[in-house]
Amino acid sequence: xxxxxxxxxxxxxxxxxxxxxxxxxxxxxxxxxxxxxxxxxxxxxxxxxxxxxxxxxxxxxxxxxxxxxxxxxxxxxxxxxxxxxxxxxxxxxxxxxxxxxxxxxxxxxxxxxxxxxxxxxxxxxxxxxxxxxxxxxxxxxxxxxxxxxxxxxxxxxxxxxxxxxxxxxxxxxxxxxxxxxxxxxxxxxxxxxxxxxxxxxxxxxxxxxxxxxxxxxxxxxxxxxxxxxxxxxxxxxxxxxxxxxxxxxxxxxxxxxxxxxxxxxxxxxxxxxxxxxxxxxxxxxxxxxxxxxxxxxxxxxxxxxxxxxxxxxxxxxxxxxxxxxxxxxxxxxxxxxxxxxxxxxxxxxxxxxxxxxxxxxxxxxxxxxxxxxxxxxxxxxxxxxxxxxxxxxxxxxxxxxxxxxxxxxxxxxxxxxxxxxxxxxxxxxxxxxxxxxxxxxxxxxxxxxxxxxxxxxxxxxxxxxxxxxxxxxxxxxxxxxxxxxxxxxxxxxxxxxxxxxxxxxxxxxxxxxxxxxxxxxxxxxxxxxx
Numbered sequence: 306x307x308x309x310x311x312x313x314x315x316x317x318x319x320x321x322x323x324x325x326x327x328x329x330x331x332x333x334x335x336x337x338x339x340x341x342x343x344x345x346x347x348x349x350x351x352x353x354x355x356x357x358x359x360x361x362x363x364x365x366x367x368x369x370x371x372x373x374x375x376x377x378x379x380x381x382x383x384x385x386x387x388x389x390x391x392x393x394x395x396x397x398x399x400x401x402x403x404x405x406x407x408x409x410x411x412x413x414x415x416x417x418x419x420x421x422x423x424x425x426x427x428x429x430x431x432x433x434x435x436x437x438x439x440x441x442x443x444x445x446x447x448x449x450x451x452x453x454x455x456x457x458x459x460x461x462x463x464x465x466x467x468x469x470x471x472x473x474x475x476x477x478x479x480x481x482x483x484x485x486x487x488x489x490x491x492x493x494x495x496x497x498x499x500x501x502x503x504x505x506x507x508x509x510x511x512x513x514x515x516x517x518x519x520x521x522x523x524x525x526x527x528x529x530x531x532x533x534x535x536x537x538x539x540x541x542x543x544x545x546x547x548x549x550x551x552x553x554x555x556x557x558x559x560x561x562x563x564x565x566x567x568x569x570x571x572x573x574x575x576x577x578x579x580x581x582x583x584x585x586x587x588x589x590x591x592x593x594x595x596x597x598x599x600x601x602x603x604x605x606x607x608x609x610x611x612x613x614x615x616x617x618x619x620x621x622x623x624x625x626x627x628x629x630x631x632x633x634x635x636x637x638x639x640x641x642x643x644x645x646x647x648x649x650x651x652x653x654x655x656x657x658x659x660x661x662x663x664x665x666x667x668x669x670x671x672x673x674x675x676x677x678x679x680x681x682x683x684x685x686x687x688x689x690x691x692x693x694x695x696x697x698x699x700x701x702x703x704x705x706x707x708x709x710x711x712x713x714x715x716x717x718x719x720x721x722x723x724x725x726x727x728x729x730x731x732x733x734x735x736x737x738x739x740x741x742x743x744x745x746x747x748x749x750x751x752x753x754x755x756x757x758x759x760x761x762x763x764x765x766x767x768x769x770x771x772x773x774x775x776x777x778x779x780x781x782x783x784x785x786x787x788x789x790x791x792x793x794x795x796x797x798x799x800x801x802x803x804x805x806x807x808x809x810x811x812x813x814x815x816x817x818x819x820x821x822x823x824x825x826x827x828x829x830x831x832x833x834x835x
Contacts, residue, residue, distance in 0.1 A: 311343060315343065315344070315346065318332050318334075321348075322349045324349075327688065330350060331569035331591040332591045333590040333591035334353050335503070336354070337356050337363070339364075340364050342365075343365050344367045345369040345370070346368075347389055348371075350386050351591065353392065355391035356505045357391060358504045360391050360392055360418060362393075364395065365395070366395040367400060368396060368400045368405055369389050369394045370406045370407060371387060372406060372408060373429075373430060373432070374428070376430075377430075380430040380431050381409055381427060381433070384413070384432075386412045386592055387409065387413050387592070388414040388415065389414075389415055389416075390417055390502060391416070391417040392419070394418065395422065404423035405424045406425050406428055408426065409435045410435065411714045411716075411736070412618075412714070414436050416440065416500055417499070417502060417527060420441070420444065423446070424444065424445075425449060426448050426454065427450040431452075432451045434451065434454055434714065436455050436457075437454075437455075438458055438678070439500075440459045441460045441525050442461045446463050447464045448465035450467070452467050452468045453468050453470065453734075454470050454471070455472075455473070455733070456475055457473045457711050458474045458475065458526065459525065460525055461475060461478070466487060468487055468805055468830070469736065469774055469803075470487060470488050470489070471489040471774035473711060474492070474494030474522050474523050475523070478490050483835065484805070484833075487805060489733075489774035489802075491733060494522045495731070498647060501513050501514060501613060502514055511538075513539065514534050514537075515535045517534045517535075518645075537564070539566070541564050543558035543564070543565050543566065546568050547568065547572050550572070551575060552575050552577065553575070555578055559580055560581065564587070565587045565588070566590065567588070567589040567595075570591075570593055572593060574595055574601075575598050575599055576599065577601045577602045577604060577605045578595075578603065580606040580607065581607045582609065583644070584611045587612070587613065588613075589615065589618075592616060592652075594618045595618070596619075596659070597621075597629070600622070600624035601626060602626055602627065602628050602629055603626075603629050608633040608637040608671050610641050610644035612646040613646070613649070614630075614647075617651055618651075619651070619652075620658060620659065620661060621654070621697070623659075623660055623661060623662070625696070627663070627665070628664060628666070630651070631670065632646060632671045632674055633669070633671030633672075635670055635704070636670070637704075637705060638672075640672055642707065645673040645674060646675070648675065650678050650679075653667060653700070654683075654684060655683045655695045656683065656684035656687060656690045657687035658684075659688055661689060662695060664697065665698060666699070666715075667679070667700070668704070673706075674705060674709070675708075676709070679714065680716075681700035681722075682700075682716050683700070683740070685716075685717050685741045685742070691742065692719070692742045697718050698718060698721075699721050699722070699723070699724050700718045701713065701722070701724070702724045702726075703725045704726050708730045710730075710732045710733065711734065714737070715736075717742075720751070721751075722760040722761065723735075723760065723761050725764065725770065726763075726767060728769045729770070730769075730771075731772070732772045732773070735774065735776060737776065738777075738780055739780075739781070739813075741782050743781065744783055745783060755788050756787060756788045757788060757789075759790060759791055759792040760790055761775060761777065761792070762791075762792050764794075769798035769799065770793070770799050770800070771800040774803045775791065775804045775805070776807070777790035777804075777807075781811030782810070786811065786812045788815060789813075789818065790804070791816065793817065801817060802835055804816050805833070806831045808824035808825025808831075812825030812826050816833055
């Protein structure tokens with residue numbers, strides 16, 4: 306294809322997706338290895354993906370960018386649901402002054418990217434958080450107005466910072482400091498594997514590389530000529546198509562041990578998808594959206610080893626589901642330390658695009674699960690939004706042991722945003738807004754004597770847990786108060802550090818367990834002492 310032809314297609318899709326916050330379009334652009342001169346603007350429900358074994362196999366001179374013009378004033382606080390993977394970018398001086406703009410908020414990602422120039426994380430207006438992993442930035446990342454951000458295994462030079470900036474396993478991170486500036490620096494990433502990625506081999510075969518697990522890692526993974534891991538042929542995947550496939554046809558393929566590839570689209574599912582074979586991969590292209598039509602979970606994973614879920618959105622239907630995604634049935638007790646399951650760039654929403662209700666977004670019952678970037682969102686705007694409409698108690702429920710999360714965004718649920726009962730859990734970076742819309746204090750009490758629900762709640766069963774870089778914010782529409790942002794048992798094995806509350810509207814009285822400063826009432830921020 307000529308550059309003009311590719312650019313025309315990119316521009317046509319971007320014109321459709323630029324402001325399509327709740328639109329129905331879903332797109333994935335794949336670039337074969339080679340050199341390109343393009344302006345790749347990434348709008349809603351769009352992914353730009355290179356097909357090289359290394360990001361440097363696909364070089365785009367121009368830009369791969371997310372702009373924030375559509376909402377006015379460069380406001381990127383609603384720039385959700387988009388991503389770019391496995392590309393090298395050389396910025397053109399004629400585009401945004403020669404630096405790449407990635408002005409985004411929740412539900413977004415950059416992975417396996419090589420930026421040869423500077424990267425700006427805002428577009429001149431407000432911006433509210435994002436995620437970059439396994440990447441190399443030759444220039445400087447300028448955080449600008451970003452309220453919070455997480456980078457993991459990124460070689461970078463960083464400038465700026467606001468409320469809650471977390472750096473895990475990065476090469477050359479900024480100096481560790483708290484609270485001014487509010488930088489949380491973890492020298493090495495304790496345990497992770499990178500997200501599976503598509504590539505073309507020398508014989509023109511399409512493969513999926515499943516990277517190996519690594520411990521105590523630092524910096525990007527692809528400095529070697531090939532990524533360590535296991536390549537899988539696309540012949541092992543059932544290719545699902547929206548409007549054609551049903552839960553029944555997909556479950557037939559899963560029952561036969563096939564992996565699953567969702568092509569872009571919106572899938573209305575009459576029953577839960579059942580993942581029962583160990584090692585199954587479930588991968589979406591262009592952030593496909595999965596919606597239950599009969600009040601079931603969208604997807605249920607058996608208590609088995611090594612399942613991978615990546616790059617899709619689960620969305621509540623009009624008939625309430627008990628949970629929208631379940632990893633392991635209730636009571637799961639097997640250990641999976643030798644082959645954990647992993648969830649990458651999977652997001653959940655209740656309301657917004659369509660009316661919907663669910664008791665919770667994600668429930669994790671299995672042990673040894675990795676979550677790498679997720680946003681669970683009870684919508685505060687859009688369709689079917691209101692205290693008695695998009696009813697949802699919790700964003701994330703964790704009952705399994707040794708659940709590890711890098712990048713947990715969870716917002717606006719009506720009770721605990723995160724409810725954690727398993728031991729050995731770890732969270733590196735947490736961003737949470739409490740619900741905007743409790744109508745009054747009586748309607749929002751976690752006990753007869755406690756105002757509001759803490760966002761981050763460890764139950765009395767928890768004796769070991771760690772959280773680093775935890776941010777909880779209030780934007781209340783009515784005069785209500787939350788007594789605590791975080792509640793945990795008192796146990797020597799529980800470690801919570803670098804905690805921040807922000808009272809944008811209304812008050813969070815304490816940071817954790819009745820201690821810490823108050824955010825609100827003229828004092829917008831409260832930071833923990835360590």
